[in-house]
Amino acid sequence: VTIPGLCIGAASDVPVYRQIVDGIRAALLDGRLKPGERLPATRDLARQLGVNRNTVVAAYDALAAEGLVASHTGRGTFAVSPTDPTAGSDVPALLPGDAWLTSFSRAVEGPGVGGLLSVYRVAMSSDGISFAGSYPAAELMPVEPFRQALDAVLRRGGAEILSYGPTSGYLSLRDAIAEDMRRKGSRAAAEGILITNGSQQAVELVFRTLLDRGDPVVVEEPTYTGALSALSSLGARLVGVPVDEEGIRPDLLAVALARHRPRVLYVQPTFHNPTTRVMGEARRLEVLSLASRFGCALVEDDWASDLRLDGASLPTLHALDAGRRVIYLSTFSKKLMPGIRVGWVAAPPAVLERLIALKQIADHGSSPLLQAGLHEFLAGGGLDEHLRRVLPAYRERRDAMLDAMRRHFREGVAWTKPEGGLFVWVTLPPGIDSTDLSVAARDRQVLVSRGELFHFDGSGSDALRLTYASVRPAQIETGIAILGELVRERSAARAGASARRVDEAVPIL
Numbered sequence: 001v002t003i004p005g006l007c008i009g010a011a012s013d014v015p016v017y018r019q020i021v022d023g024i025r026a027a028l029l030d031g032r033l034k035p036g037e038r039l040p041a042t043r044d045l046a047r048q049l050g051v052n053r054n055t056v057v058a059a060y061d062a063l064a065a066e067g068l069v070a071s072h073t074g075r076g077t078f079a080v081s082p083t084d085p086t087a088g089s090d091v092p093a094l095l096p097g098d099a100w101l102t103s104f105s106r107a108v109e110g111p112g113v114g115g116l117l118s119v120y121r122v123a124m125s126s127d128g129i130s131f132a133g134s135y136p137a138a139e140l141m142p143v144e145p146f147r148q149a150l151d152a153v154l155r156r157g158g159a160e161i162l163s164y165g166p167t168s169g170y171l172s173l174r175d176a177i178a179e180d181m182r183r184k185g186s187r188a189a190a191e192g193i194l195i196t197n198g199s200q201q202a203v204e205l206v207f208r209t210l211l212d213r214g215d216p217v218v219v220e221e222p223t224y225t226g227a228l229s230a231l232s233s234l235g236a237r238l239v240g241v242p243v244d245e246e247g248i249r250p251d252l253l254a255v256a257l258a259r260h261r262p263r264v265l266y267v268q269p270t271f272h273n274p275t276t277r278v279m280g281e282a283r284r285l286e287v288l289s290l291a292s293r294f295g296c297a298l299v300e301d302d303w304a305s306d307l308r309l310d311g312a313s314l315p316t317l318h319a320l321d322a323g324r325r326v327i328y329l330s331t332f333s334k335k336l337m338p339g340i341r342v343g344w345v346a347a348p349p350a351v352l353e354r355l356i357a358l359k360q361i362a363d364h365g366s367s368p369l370l371q372a373g374l375h376e377f378l379a380g381g382g383l384d385e386h387l388r389r390v391l392p393a394y395r396e397r398r399d400a401m402l403d404a405m406r407r408h409f410r411e412g413v414a415w416t417k418p419e420g421g422l423f424v425w426v427t428l429p430p431g432i433d434s435t436d437l438s439v440a441a442r443d444r445q446v447l448v449s450r451g452e453l454f455h456f457d458g459s460g461s462d463a464l465r466l467t468y469a470s471v472r473p474a475q476i477e478t479g480i481a482i483l484g485e486l487v488r489e490r491s492a493a494r495a496g497a498s499a500r501r502v503d504e505a506v507p508i509l
């Protein structure tokens with residue numbers, strides 16, 4: 001299979017993957033590629049064009065994000081009709097000369113902007129065993145208790161909660177959140193809290209409030225794709241600081257803060273996504289003291305600390321600092337249900353005021369109905385009961401994954417043993433590429449998140465993030481066995497080429 005007329009200009013300033021995207025889009029426009037037609041396999045197109053296979057994978061991902069192609073596990077990638085869905089007919093939406101349909105603002109064209117959507121699309125695919133999304137278990141959702149909570153609030157306050165609500169959020173819910181934060185040692189009050197549509201919105205609003213295009217921001221390297229995509233979209237200048245077993249390295253953080261003088265430092269002290277690391281209390285105090293010395297805002301993304309499976313809880317940065325320079329974000333998505341899209345941010349008053357203004361512009365406030373339903377559910381003890389049910393299941397799944405890794409992963413594969421959260425971070429042996437592995441795994445109906453998606457500089461090709469929480473133990477066993485097989489095949493192929501071999505699996509503890 002080929003795409004007639006598709007070629008790459010080696011001397012062009014346009015990145016190669018972009019040239020492939022533009023070339024395929026043009027082929028769809030002028031009919032060289034027809035809707036429904038199969039695109040060449042990534043390996044074949046890479047060979048035809050003389051480029052790296054990962055470049056073609058990235059181009060196909062970008063085309064899928066634009067809705068111009070669709071991938072079906074095991075069958076390949078197909079062209080999709082570029083029609084205007086509002087026209088209700090086959091009228092092509094892309095006409096030659098419609099430049100506005102092919103050139104977009106800098107907010108959506110940056111290299112990392114589509115990263116989050118790529119993760120989400122892979123994670124939402126229901127083909128096969130998915131270790132890809134950082135999702136809680138769908139089959140353990142408290143459907144019936146939440147239905148009863150919604151019923152109760154509708155019966156009691158129907159009209160009010162079906163109207164617009166306060167932009168900062170439903171007061172009783174903010175009260176309940178503040179009370180929980182106080183129980184965990186924070187100084188918090190309802191007035192200092194803004195409810196957001198998931199904490200992804202909190203991430204984006206906080207960055208938009210504090211950063212202008214070109215402003216430096218320090219992040220852990222690697223870090224959460226959603227933060228990277230939001231920062232890329234805002235045009236922030238990203239400065240990455242590596243993590244060790246206890247999260248961000250203070251020695252290198254000090255250097256980065258001194259050299260770049262960022263306005264914002266974004267960290268996840270507990271169950272860091274993707275490396276699962278937890279900052280000890282001494283490290284937390286060190287990070288706080290550095291942020292204070294260099295005068296930058298410290299954004300703490302505490303997305304999963306209630307999903308602790310072993311060990312003792314640690315104080316949040318917000319609690320340690322009494323909320324002075326820490327902007328604290330959290331969410332009900334992982335500990336309860338992502339479908340209600342409720343997260344929050346606790347911030348000093350001057351910041352909160354700006355956040356509320358941007359929240360108003362973004363969406364006029366989160367759904368009062370869902371917030372009231374959530375408050376009712378929490379007031380009836382629903383969250384505690386839910387955690388009592390899911391945490392043992394997550395512990396069992398985590399242990400099943402670690403056990404399967406010990407049996408199926410060899411040849412120098414290393415992995416973390418998370419004390420909580422939803423996934424394990426895996427480091428591959430030298431020379432095994434996570435994109436190549438993830439494409440091969442997808443062909444065998446196993447979906448993973450490849451390491452590059454958590455880096456902004458193209459590194460991370462030696463890592464995978466594998467979610468256990470939303471996968472049943474039997475599927476975990478099957479999926480890890482397949483990944484182990486694929487790693488072994490690649491290691492054996494490299495052995496012939498005198499690859500460095502490590503025979504023992506080395507869990508990073």
Ligand SMILES: Cc1ncc(COP(=O)(O)O)c(C=O)c1O
Nearest residue numbers: 198199200224273303331333343
């Ligand atoms: C570190 C981190 N922060 C924020 C979020 C946003 O989640 P939500 O918008 O569902 O609250 C996620 C989701 O995966 C995450 O991993």
